[in-house]
Amino acid sequence: MLSYQHGFHAGNQADVHKHCLLLGLLSLIAKKARPITYIESHAGRGLYDLAGEQAQKTGEWRSGIGAIYEQAGLPTPLARYRDVVARWNRGEAILQYPGSPCIAGGALRKRDKLVLFEQHGTEFQALETAMTNHYRHAEAIRGDGYDGMFDVFSDHDPRHRLIAMIDPSYELKEDFTRAPTFAERLVALVPDALVMLWYPVLSRDEIGLEHAVPAPQSGSFHSIIRFPQHREGHRMVGSGMVIYGDISENRRPLKVLDRALQAHFAV
Ligand SMILES: C[S@@+](CC[C@H](N)C(=O)[O-])C[C@H]1O[C@@H](n2cnc3c(N)ncnc32)[C@H](O)[C@@H]1O
Numbered sequence: 625m626l627s628y629q630h631g632f633h634a635g636n637q638a639d640v641h642k643h644c645l646l647l648g649l650l651s652l653i654a655k656k657a658r659p660i661t662y663i664e665s666h667a668g669r670g671l672y673d674l675a676g677e678q679a680q681k682t683g684e685w686r687s688g689i690g691a692i693y694e695q696a697g698l699p700t701p702l703a704r705y706r707d708v709v710a711r712w713n714r715g716e717a718i719l720q721y722p723g724s725p726c727i728a729g730g731a732l733r734k735r736d737k738l739v740l741f742e743q744h745g746t747e748f749q750a751l752e753t754a755m756t757n758h759y760r761h762a763e764a765i766r767g768d769g770y771d772g773m774f775d776v777f778s779d780h781d782p783r784h785r786l787i788a789m790i791d792p793s794y795e796l797k798e799d800f801t802r803a804p805t806f807a808e809r810l811v812a813l814v815p816d817a818l819v820m821l822w823y824p825v826l827s828r829d830e831i832g833l834e835h836a837v838p839a840p841q842s843g844s845f846h847s848i849i850r851f852p853q854h855r856e857g858h859r860m861v862g863s864g865m866v867i868y869g870d871i872s873e874n875r876r877p878l879k880v881l882d883r884a885l886q887a888h889f890a891v
Contacts, residue, residue: 626743626744626793626795626796627795628744628793628795629678629744629747630668630669630672630723630747630793631669631672631673631676631678631679632678632679632681632682632684633682633684634668634672634674634679634684634685634721634723635672635674635679635684635685635688635689635690635709635718635721636682636684636685636687636688637684637687637688637849637851637863637889638688638822638824638860638863639685639688639689639721639723640688640689640692640705640885640888641847641849641863641865641885641889642724642791642822642863642865643705643722643724643727644701644702644705644881644885645820645847645865645867645878645881645882645885646724646727646728646731646789646820647704647705647708647727647731648701648704648877648878648881649787649818649820649867649871649874649878650662650727650728650731650732650787651704651731652874652877652878653785653787653818653874654731654732654733654736656785658783658784658785659733659735659736659737659783659784659785660732660733660736660737660784660785660786660787661736661737661738661739661776661780661781661784661785661786661787662728662732662736662737662738662739662787662788662789663738663739663740663741663772663773663776663777663786663787663788663789664724664725664728664738664739664740664741664769664773664788664789664790664791665741665769665770665772665773665788665789665790665791665792666741666742666743666769666790666791666792666793667723667724667725667740667741667742667751667764667769668723668724668725668742668747668751668791669723669742669746669747669750669751669754670722670723670725670726670740670750670751670754670755670764671712671720671721671722671723671726671750671754671758672720672721672722672723673719673720674718674719674720674721675719679721685718685721687851689706689709689718689721690718692706692888693706693709693710693718698888699884699887699888700884701877701880701881701884702884702885702888708722708727708730709721709722711730712726724789724791725738725740725751725754725755725759725762725764726754726758726759728789729755729758729759729762732761734761736761736784737761737762737763737784738755738759738761738762738763739762739763739765739772739776740755740762740763740764740765741765741766741767741768741769741772741773742764742765742766742769743766743767743768743769745766748764748766751764752764769790770802770806773788773790773806773810774806774809774810777810777813777814777817778813780814785816785817785818786814786816786817786818787817787818787819787820788807788810788817788818788819788820789819789820789822790803790806790807790819790820790821790822791821791822794823794824800823803821803823804821804866807819807821807866807868808868810868811868811869815869815870816869816870817869818867818868818869818870818871819867819868819869820865820866820867820868821865821866821867821868822863822864822865823863823864823865823866824859824860824862824863824864825848825850825860825861825862825863825864826859826860826861827853827859827860827861844866844867844868844869844870844871845866845867845871845875845878846864846865846866846867847864847865847878847882847885848862848863848864848865849862849863849864849885849886849889850862850889851863851889
């Protein structure tokens with residue numbers, strides 16, 4: 625039985641990296657007329673309570689969203705992300721944090737679809753409630769996200785552009801090899817799809833995904849940021865995101881976003 629719960633980590637530095645890129649990519653693709661189907665294999669609970677026990681216990685969000693929430697003069701792509709989080713808090717002190725399903729729900733249009741897989745019972749129930757309350761065009765499904773995502777890719781409406789997010793907890797070591805192989809399989813199946821894969825950059829003595837990810841194929845995109853350990857002994861020292869598929873038409877704005885993130889985390 626897996627025990628990972630994202631509530632301990634929501635809004636941390638890795639989430640800032642992941643969710644800025646997600647918002648940036650979806651905003652670019654949503655400028656096109658073609659409808660989008662957005663699929664998440666590991667959706668989490670959708671909305672997180674930063675005043676709750678889990679977030680308070682680790683305090684990880686303070687060096688993530690907490691550090692930029694009130695910051696003046698943010699570069700535009702980071703300010704857009706901060707404004708999304710601010711809307712979830714009515715512009716007041718930050719109490720709740722939108723996970724990737726809510727970030728995506730806000731960036732997409734009514735004609736787009738969201739299909740969200742989550743395996744953990746309690747997390748799924750929270751996800752379903754968040755989607756029912758905020759994004760009625762989203763479908764939350766309890767079950768294995770690898771199988772579910774593959775089924776969506778195998779039998780999708782070809783009028784829709786598929787954008788996927790794979791964001792495992794990496795509690796299972798096999799995710800370090802399974803997730804990138806799976807992402808490559810998806811873009812081989814649907815060549816105009818874009819598949820985002822997040823992974824933790826681990827301290828030097830540990831083997832993380834950066835060793836397993838093959839040199840990005842032509843067209844794909846790879847962003848890695850490094851940050852100070854949140855606390856002594858914390859294994860994660862950075863965050864990585866690969867976007868599989870052909871992003872050549874959006875490479876320039878994604879590079880601008882990547883540079884803004886690099887500069888933010890270098891401070
Ligand atoms: C890192 S969290 C997701 C965070 C979320 N994507 C976000 O950014 O807001 C990973 C989630 O995957 C779920 N999970 C683990 N294995 C899964 C599987 N095989 N299929 C679907 N969900 C799974 C966990 O319960 C956990 O909620």
